[in-house]
Amino acid sequence: MNREAGKTGNNLTDAMTRKWWHGKVAYQIYPKSFLDTNGDGIGDLRGILSKLDYLKELGIDIIWLSPIYKSPFVDQGYDIADYYAIAEEFGTMEEFDELLAETKKRDMHIIMDLVINHCSDQHEWFRKALADPEGEYADYFYFRKGKDGNPPSNYRSYFGGSCWEPVPGTDKYYLHMFAREQPDLNWENPGLRQELYDMVNWWLEKGLAGFRIDAIINIKKNLAFPDLEPDGRDGLASCWRMIESARGIGELLEDLKHHTFSQYDAFTVAEVFNMKEGELEEFIGPEGHFSTIFDFSAHSLSDGEHGWYDAPEVEFEKWRKTVIDAQLEIQKYGMEANIIENHDEPRGVSRFLPAYARNAAGAKMLGTVSVLLRGIPFIYQGQEIGMCNAEWNSIQEFDDISTKDQYQVAIEAGLSEKEALTACGRMSRDNARTPVQWSSQKNAGFTTGTPWLKVNDNYKEINVESQEEDPDSVLHYYRKLLALRKSPEYKEVFTYGEFVPVYEDTESIMAYYRVGCGEGTADAGSGAGAAGRMGCAGTRVLVAANFGREAVSLQLEYPVKKVLLSNRTKLSARAEELTLQAQTLILESCEAVVLEVVGDK
Ligand code: GLC
Ligand code: CA
Helix, strand or coil: CCCCCCCCCCCHHHHCCCCCCCCCCEEEECHHHCCCCCCCCCCCHHHHHHCHHHHHHHCCCEEEECCCEECCCCCCCCCCCEEEEECCCCCCHHHHHHHHHHHHHCCCEEEEEECCCECCCCCHHHHHHHHCCCCHHHHHECEEECECCECCCCEECCCCCECEEECCCCCEEEECCCCCCCCEECCCCHHHHHHHHHHHHHHHHHCCCEEEECCHHHHCCCCCCCCCCCCCCCCCEECHHHHHCCCCHHHHHHHHHHHCHHHCCCEEEECCCCCCCCCHHHHHCCCCCCCEEEECCCHHHHCCCCCHHHCCCCCHHHHHHHHHHHHHHHCCCCCCEEECCCCCCCCHHHHHCCHHHCCHHHHHHHHHHHHCCCCEEEEECCHHHCCCCCCCCCHHHCCCHHHHHHHHHHHHCCCCHHHHHHHHHHHCCHHHHCCCCCCCCHHHHCCCCCCCCCCCHHHHCCCHHHHHHCCCCHHHHHHHHHHHHHCCCCHHHHHHCEEEECCCCCCCEEEEEEECCCCCCCCCCCCHHHHCCCCCCCEEEEEEEECCCCCEEEECCCCEEEEEEECCCCHHHHHHHCCCCCCEEEECCCCEEEEEEECCC
């Protein structure tokens, strides 16, 4: 039952060189929906500035800003028109510099989104390319001749429709993996690459700590652009299948890293889907292309075969196995970034919890088992108060480009409008993009104007202000959870400790140990001092949660040393129950506990 490999030969700390970002907690801000300070209904940099103390108190070290560059916002800023300018909607470069300075003062770091697979069709490069389709800038993109009056190949873009769009006045097409307003950049062109590297370094020079790197697996194409077996009613084939057949991305990624990130000791977290077998070490190992990548394995469980309309519900047992298998695999090579949700995903509370657990206790439970996994936790805005999916009443309420596409896909597959709306309501990216619920005031305190996207109807029940006042709230719990993860006593074990699953055969239980490693002396001077203690050999922590409806009794394998956290009862009451003599641990429905146990039996 217990998959522990044995107590020797598993020295994960020693296998890893310590990095400044190990042990840190990150928070993703989706600026448009965070906080509006000038009443235009759009979140802004001033809003972020005003909440830095809130984030500091929550326990955040690294802030990831979704794109704030100048953009026509066809894909909400993931279509960049000028990499060196801040979108007017969000503020000015002076305000950004102020943000950098203020985070630094608080010993926090900023990372920005790096969207370099594509740019906006409003970018100067693309405008020049269209103006002169035979000129230098045309080769910054993929301009290709069509075949017999058709596009060069039959790829379907991620947002629907062909990946190829005619270049006006020519017999050529340009390639776009995402929207037609997001032309793909030609990474085979050394001149283009140099432009991108200069830009990355410009931001790093400013004092950025690193980047979240968007859609990066797409930069290496199969340049033959072969037609593929159609996989949908539209006669097209998913474009990622072309990406899967491309070879040599590693060289491009190493080139990027050596010209930029590695010169600044930058932290990089990449969005990588469709990695090939055996590539994990190349991506996140000691010499990896990136510091880390996101673990999306649990999210992929609800990938529909044809779209959102046939997206399966996430079953607890599959979810548990998926998370456990990913952790066991990843820890052989490095660390990944763990998320419950992000700006592309529905809210985790609505997705990973059964209906009876979609409440404060459930949100705390899900937070506990996710945040204490091995890796870098990324909290998405609003997650810390348990925000959940909104109720969507019509397709017009959505803004997101991919939601509109998925609605059409569902209708074309024969679903009624109501059914298509339900499918989108469950999976839409806009679930994560509704404004942060700050208070029970109008528009949840997000704006005094009209919010750019509707506010979730439940803001009177779920909001920061009321949770501040309630010591049992999800918000207070997240503060305790992050404080525990970063506490001098346990930081080492939660950062470097081995992940060892347990009670895997017990229905509805998600549980694991974090087991200390390292001899506790070898690392002097290598930066471990920040944790106030070297190594964590001998420390063993049990994280256990009951996702079921009924109470479950677990046979404890080790004597309990200390109750570190519980989402239900007062800690003191738990501590009385769980003494050194305790043999069993009874977990109520939706209960999560974190116990330090006596390491050696
Ligand atoms: C990434 C982003 C997503 C965006 C896409 C295109 O997946 O996270 O929001 O739409 O790339 O840039
Ligand atoms: Ca604003």
